[in-house]
Amino acid sequence: MTPPTDLTPTDLAPAQAADRLDRYTVIDVRTPGEYASGHLPGAHNIPLDHLHTALPELKAAAARGELLMVCSSGNRSATAGAELADADIPAATLAGGTTAWVAQGHPLQPSEGAPRAWAMERQVRLAAGSLVVLGLAAGTRFRPARWLAAGIGAGLVFSAATDTCGMAAVLARLPHNRPRATDLRDTLDALQS
Known part of the structure; x- marks a missing residue:
């Protein structure tokens, strides 16, 4: 009996990557809008919430x-x-993501003809800030509306304490952050070849 292999993803620094x-098949798990605004050269876009549907193609690409x-x-x-490791698919991750990649002077490649989209973190700041201002402004006439600002602050x-972001999960479901079925299918077909 062979011992199980450790499939814990390896973090690669941008310079190493x-x-x-x-040598890599690069999979960008950001939203299509974020991907379109700039991605690593040759990267394929499979948003994180669609990763489970791409497991067979990713297993073939990893082979x-x-x-x-x-x-x-x-x-x-x-x-x-981690999801890939659970499916017995080895993968490395880019430490610090595209933010670290750009900070170290490496270029991002924009998608041709795609509108420039905002990063998810910027979308969260806009939504959270707008809701806080709305709650405070509405609170001048209707005092309970201030609870909206308090709720967003909490x-x-x-989010900071748990390193999760519920608002990003909600914003990722907006149409401009969703892949078109044809785009995802094209990506999966490209991984099979």
Whole structure:
């Protein structure tokens, strides 16, 4: 009986990933809008919430070479790497995500013809800030509306303490953050070839 292999995702620093980028099949797990605004050269977009449907194609791609999971900060790619490890698919993750990649001077490739989209973190800041202002403004006439601002503030504290973001999960479901079925199918077909 062979011992089980450790499939814990390996974190690669941006410099390491850049040196060996041609050896990887790069999977960007951000939303389509984030991906369109700029991604690692040659990356394929499979949003994190669609990863489970892509497991057969990812297993086939991993059999042909190494996988590198990428997101904005490294959190979603770490989640993706753990999901892949649970499915017996080895993968590495880009430490610090595209933010660290750009900070170290590596280029991002925008999608041709795609509108420039905001990163999820920026969308969360806009939504949270707008809801706080709305709660405070409405609270001048209807005092209980101030609880909206308090609730958003408490949610942000919880988000920081748990390193999760419920608001990002909700925003990821908006149409501009969802992949079109044809785009996802094209990506999965490209992984099979």
